[in-house]
Each structure stands twice: as structure tokens, then as C-alpha cells.
Amino acid sequence: MADTVARYTEACRDWGRRHYADLEGADRLAGLMERVAAAADPAGWVLFAGWRARPLPDDPPGRVAQLLHVLREHRGGAHLSAVRVAGLTPLQAIVARPGSDGDATFFGWSEGVPQADDTVRARHAEAEALTDELVGPAYDVLDDGQSRDLLELLAAARETVDSVRTG
16 A cells, blocks of 8 residues: 555656646745645544645655645545535535536446435535635635735646646
8 A cells, every 4th residue: 555655646746747847936836835734634534634644755846746636635525524514425516516517427426326406506505615614724824925825826837737738
């Protein structure tokens, strides 16, 4: 298992090196995300805790990619908890998302995929709000200027990935 984790970690870093090599501000973005990850409470979210414990690489592009994965696991753990509190199954949460056509199949469901009704969509909205509430405290470590920087740098990172994919 340790070998698999090490290989996945390196694959994540390599992806970042390929996609974020030209990202201006990668070092700043990594620093801000690292602060958020360090401030997040890992209680109950074992995947987040495990990935956060992995050593980070020294290079900013690899660091950005790994920290994006760490923070995705933070939100993912919170979201799964919120989905269950809202009374939804993971499948219901998937089909309730706008634009989720085909997502259930992608995640392994092959038959009997339900359509979301108004009740499921309302519960999903509750789960999204609770997810935001659960992850929000980790971001409170940033002041207003740092939060703006984080959002701007994340948008730039997305644009960089999009340009690498289409370029």
C-alpha cells in the first residue's frame, strides 16, 4: 500500500510539473493552500488527514498539484459527511448536481440510476451549504487580501490547465 501511495503522490506532482510549469505565482499559491491545509481540522476525514501528512515537494508546480489534491480531499470528506447528514446516499448526491449527466456511470453505477426529484435536489442544496460551513474555518486563516490572492491564483491555475489541454 505504501508503494501505491508513493506512486500516486509522485504522479500528482508530475502532473503539476507538466501543467503548472509556467504558472506565475505558483509559489504564492502553494503557500496559501499550505496554510489552509494546516489549519483544517482532520477529525473524521481520514483521506484528508493521510494526504495532508504526505511530505510536499520543493518545486512550486508539484507542490500546487499535491496541495490541490489535499484540499480536494478536505472538501470531499466534509461533503460526504454533509450528504449523509442531509439524508442522501452518495448516488443521490451525484445525480442531484446540475450537469451531472453521466457522472453516476463514471463513478461506477451501471444500472438503476435514479433521476433527482425536487426533494433530493433540496437536500443536496442543504448538503452543499453544510459542506461550505464545515470547510470554511480552514480558510479563515487567510486575511481578505490573501483570500483574494488565493481565488485569483486558483483561477490562473485553471486557465493554465485549460491552455495546456487545448494548446
